[in-house]
Amino acid sequence: MTWQDGWWAYAFIAIAGWLATDIWRWLGVIAGNRLRDDSEALNWVRAVATALVAAVIAKLILYPTGVLEQSPLWLRLGSVAIGATAFFLLGRKPAIGIATTIAALAAGLWWLGF
Amino acid sequence: MKSDENDQSSVVWFLSGMRGLFSLPAFILMLSFVGFCSLTAQAGIPPEQVVFMTGMVWALPAKVILVSSMMSGASLAAAFLAVSLSSVRLMPMVAALIPELRTSKTPTWLLLFLSHFVAITAWVFAMERVQAVPRDRRVAFFAGFGITLVVANMVLVGVVYHFVADFPPIVAGCLFFLTPIYFLASIWHSARHPVVHIALLIGLVAGPLFYWLVPEFDILLAGVGGGTLAWATERLWHRRKEASA
Numbered sequence: 001m002t003w004q005d006g007w008w009a010y011a012f013i014a015i016a017g018w019l020a021t022d023i024w025r026w027l028g029v030i031a032g033n034r035l036r037d038d039s040e041a042l043n044w045v046r047a048v049a050t051a052l053v054a055a056v057i058a059k060l061i062l063y064p065t066g067v068l069e070q071s072p073l074w075l076r077l078g079s080v081a082i083g084a085t086a087f088f089l090l091g092r093k094p095a096i097g098i099a100t101t102i103a104a105l106a107a108g109l110w111w112l113g114f
Numbered sequence: 115m116k117s118d119e120n121d122q123s124s125v126v127w128f129l130s131g132m133r134g135l136f137s138l139p140a141f142i143l144m145l146s147f148v149g150f151c152s153l154t155a156q157a158g159i160p161p162e163q164v165v166f167m168t169g170m171v172w173a174l175p176a177k178v179i180l181v182s183s184m185m186s187g188a189s190l191a192a193a194f195l196a197v198s199l200s201s202v203r204l205m206p207m208v209a210a211l212i213p214e215l216r217t218s219k220t221p222t223w224l225l226l227f228l229s230h231f232v233a234i235t236a237w238v239f240a241m242e243r244v245q246a247v248p249r250d251r252r253v254a255f256f257a258g259f260g261i262t263l264v265v266a267n268m269v270l271v272g273v274v275y276h277f278v279a280d281f282p283p284i285v286a287g288c289l290f291f292l293t294p295i296y297f298l299a300s301i302w303h304s305a306r307h308p309v310v311h312i313a314l315l316i317g318l319v320a321g322p323l324f325y326w327l328v329p330e331f332d333i334l335l336a337g338v339g340g341g342t343l344a345w346a347t348e349r350l351w352h353r354r355k356e357a358s359a
Contacts, residue, residue: 009163016193017180018170021201025229028208029222040349042206047313047348048341049203050305053175053297054317055324055336056200060178060294062322065185066156067287080295087299094299095138101295102288114283 071109079104127251131258134239135266139300143235146174146296147267149289152278153178157185161275168268173233175297176201179333199334207237214244215252224253231260234297238304308351313344 061076068076083101090096134140147168154164159181171177179200183193208229216225232240240256247255278286298314305311320340324332 009160010166012184012190012193013163013167013170013180016183016190016197017167017176020194020198021171021173021176021204022230023198024201024204025208025232026226028205028232029212029225029229031205031209032212032216032225042209043307043309043348044342044345045202046206046307047309047345048337049200049206050301050310050313051317051320051340051344052200052333052337053203053301054314055321055333055340056175056178057294057297058318058321059182059325059332061291063325064290065153066290067283068290071287076291079291080298083295083299087302092303094296094303095142097299098142098292098295102292105291106284106288109284109287114287 067114071112071114075105075108075112079108124251124254127247127254128258130247131255131260132262134243134259135262137239139235139239140263140266142292142296142300143174143263144267144270145289146293147270148274148278149292150174150177151271151274152281152286152289153293154181155275155278157181159184161272164275165268165272168271169264171197172230172264173201173204174293175234178293196333199337204232207234208232211237211240214241215256217250217253220253228253228257228260231256231264234300234304236260236263238300241304309345309348312348313341316340316344316347 061080062073064071064076079101082104083097086100087093087097151164154167159167167177167180171180176197180193180197183196188196211232212225212229215228236256236259239259244252244255278289281289301314302311305314317336317340320336320343321332324335324339328335
């Protein structure tokens with residue numbers, strides 16, 4: 001049985017998706033009043049959680065699916081570098097970093113004839 | 115009488131939260147969801163399941179991991195483990211937000227219900243704006259924003275899914291790229307602790323490194339290994355600073 005089969009897909013999403021995320025939200029509510037915000041344990045959890053998401057980000061950039069699969073790696077990394085430069089030079093506003101990265105990527109894709 | 119007034123005021127703050135849908139963070143998130151649609155359409159996941167996933171999981175990084183687990187044919191246990199490890203971050207996020215939202219009278223079941231609507235965007239939005247809301251109206255304000263954002267994105271996903279296949283390649287490529295870039299910029303921007311910046315940088319390197327070394331457990335190992343390294347690095351710096359001060 002694979003995930004494409006009707007009810008199993010929903011059960012899969014409910015268990016591996018909903019339960020796996022809401023458990024942490026519920027624990028967060030319970031811990032809310034007890035966990036000290038400046039504790040080392042929380043700091044470590046924070047670091048592990050951030051590194052995990054960062055690993056996902058890196059994989060999406062290095063090994064994309066769909067259209068970007070055919071795009072050169074230097075274009076994707078170059079776009080991120082240009083966006084990061086704009087982000088840090090121009091007041092660290094997410095919108096600036098995001099818009100610059102996407103504009104650089106779009107220009108590169110257009111230039112390469114996508 | 116008094117409870118009538120309270121109810122009215124709560125409705126006003128709920129509506130005020132709803133208006134948060136027309137803010138830059140919400141707009142970027144919705145564009146990211148269009149990108150997520152394109153990702154799921156290319157992965158061949160049917161639209162009903164994508165809408166279901168949007169409402170049930172909500173957090174975008176968890177959904178991206180769920181989709182990639184589904185695509186690679188991972189077992190239920192492996193997918194559960196990968197998604198739950200990626201969602202550990204929700205616990206401290208919720209734990210930090212709850213003391214800002216609750217009053218001594220707020221029932222726990224309500225907080226448990228509302229915690230479902232916490233993800234990066236709603237959290238950043240709430241932590242920033244809730245200070246300006248009277249304490250006993252904060253739950254209503256957050257509920258208005260959180261629930262509206264989830265429902266709006268479920269509708270968006272259901273509608274947009276049918277059009278993403280016809281997008282020109284440049285648009286499809288840029289929308290796909292929006293998701294990682296949005297996470298990168300918003301996590302860096304919203305970080306209040308230096309350890310988050312270090313962990314972000316180390317994780318970016320550790321992800322591909324572990325993918326190369328042990329592709330089956332790359333995300334987990336990059337998270338635990340990279341995160342622990344980041345935490346230790348930050349502690350060491352902190353101690354040095356204290357020692358030299």
